[in-house]
Amino acid sequence: xxxxxxxxxxxxxxxxxxxxxxxxxxxxxxxxxxxxxxxxxxxxxxxxxxxxxxxxxxxxxxxxxxxxxxxxxxxxxxx
Amino acid sequence: xxxxxxxxxxxxxxxxxxxxxxxxxxxxxxxxxxxxxxxxxxxxxxxxxxxxxxxxxxxxxxxxxxxxxxxxxxxxxxxxxxxxxxxxxxxxxxxxxxxxxxxxxxxxxxxxxxxxxxxxxxxxxxxxxxxxxxxxxxxxxxxxxxxxxxxxxxxxxxxxxxxxxxxxxxxxxxxxxxxxxxxxxxxxxxxxxxxxxxxxxxxxxxxxxxxxxxxxxxxxxxxxxxxxxxxxxxxxxx
Numbered sequence: 001x002x003x004x005x006x007x008x009x010x011x012x013x014x015x016x017x018x019x020x021x022x023x024x025x026x027x028x029x030x031x032x033x034x035x036x037x038x039x040x041x042x043x044x045x046x047x048x049x050x051x052x053x054x055x056x057x058x059x060x061x062x063x064x065x066x067x068x069x070x071x072x073x074x075x076x077x078x079x
Numbered sequence: 080x081x082x083x084x085x086x087x088x089x090x091x092x093x094x095x096x097x098x099x100x101x102x103x104x105x106x107x108x109x110x111x112x113x114x115x116x117x118x119x120x121x122x123x124x125x126x127x128x129x130x131x132x133x134x135x136x137x138x139x140x141x142x143x144x145x146x147x148x149x150x151x152x153x154x155x156x157x158x159x160x161x162x163x164x165x166x167x168x169x170x171x172x173x174x175x176x177x178x179x180x181x182x183x184x185x186x187x188x189x190x191x192x193x194x195x196x197x198x199x200x201x202x203x204x205x206x207x208x209x210x211x212x213x214x215x216x217x218x219x220x221x222x223x224x225x226x227x228x229x230x231x232x233x234x235x236x237x238x239x240x241x242x243x244x245x246x247x248x249x250x251x252x253x254x255x256x257x258x259x260x261x262x263x264x265x266x267x268x269x270x271x272x273x274x275x276x277x278x279x280x281x282x283x284x285x286x287x288x289x290x291x292x293x294x295x296x297x298x299x300x301x302x303x304x305x306x307x308x309x310x311x312x313x314x315x316x317x
Contacts, residue, residue, distance in 0.1 A: 004224065010295070039225055050263070053149070053245065055148070069170070070169060075133075
């Protein structure tokens with residue numbers, strides 16, 4: 001596998017969706033290519049940083065509006 | 080070799096610290112932890128809500144409103160649209176609870192409804208910039224190769240507070256083209272499977288994988304300015 005092949009398969013590799021032969025070829029290339037190793041590591045890290053994205057706390061007034069609308073639609077009076 | 084400038088240094092070490100809390104992604108350990116721990120009482124709440132127990136449904140809303148708001152915000156990048164999409168998503172979820180068969184997580188089902196609400200608003204607001212119906216021009220594969228490559232500092236994210244990292248992620252997501260952004264949000268933040276993402280967007284699995292590849296490479300490229308060696312610590316925009 002060459003550098004283009006690694007880039008083409010990097011997403012499948014990170015997701016563990018490569019078959020054994022392709023995975024072996026990609027990892028063999030990584031032992032010989034520093035650039036591709038850097039790209040794979042940085043891409044993994046980028047996804048990890050993205051995965052750590054936290055939920056957005058709802059402002060109180062927005063949450064109140066949401067639940068008021070729900071109660072209205074669901075036919076329930078505010079508690 | 081890509082024929083570009085490469086700074087010497089070691090590969091990025093395994094996640095430590097705050098990153099250790101995140102899902103671990105590796106070819107040797109591809110299993111993805113769920114983005115939400117399903118509480119044991121969730122099926123009970125869903126069953127009660129199906130029978131008309133509005134309090135049970137409100138509890139489900141409480142649990143997921145922040146996550147759904149993150150989703151609609153990430154897709155629409157418009158506060159008003161994000162709020163409307165979130166509210167309508169919960170209303171539609173309640174109205175169609177009978178259609179939830181329990182063959183997926185309730186949250187996944189909810190995400191698909193909310194994503195469609197957000198996408199509908201995104202299409203209205205940016206009809207010429209976003210169309211999942213049109214294939215994305217893939218271009219030359221060589222264009223995917225990083226043009227300028229440098230090692231990142233070890234654990235550079237530690238130089239940023241939680242709030243700063245949140246702003247960086249938000250800013251980076253905003254700069255992605257909507258076609259890529261939506262796939263990245265559903266697949267990597269909301270943890271939908273490739274098939275679930277494809278079903279939600281009405282795309283083929285192949286199309287989702289193609290966009291995800293490009294989205295992830297663009298994400299790496301955009302985060303590079305914050306984390307590369309020698310780059311000054313940057314203030315994330317407010």
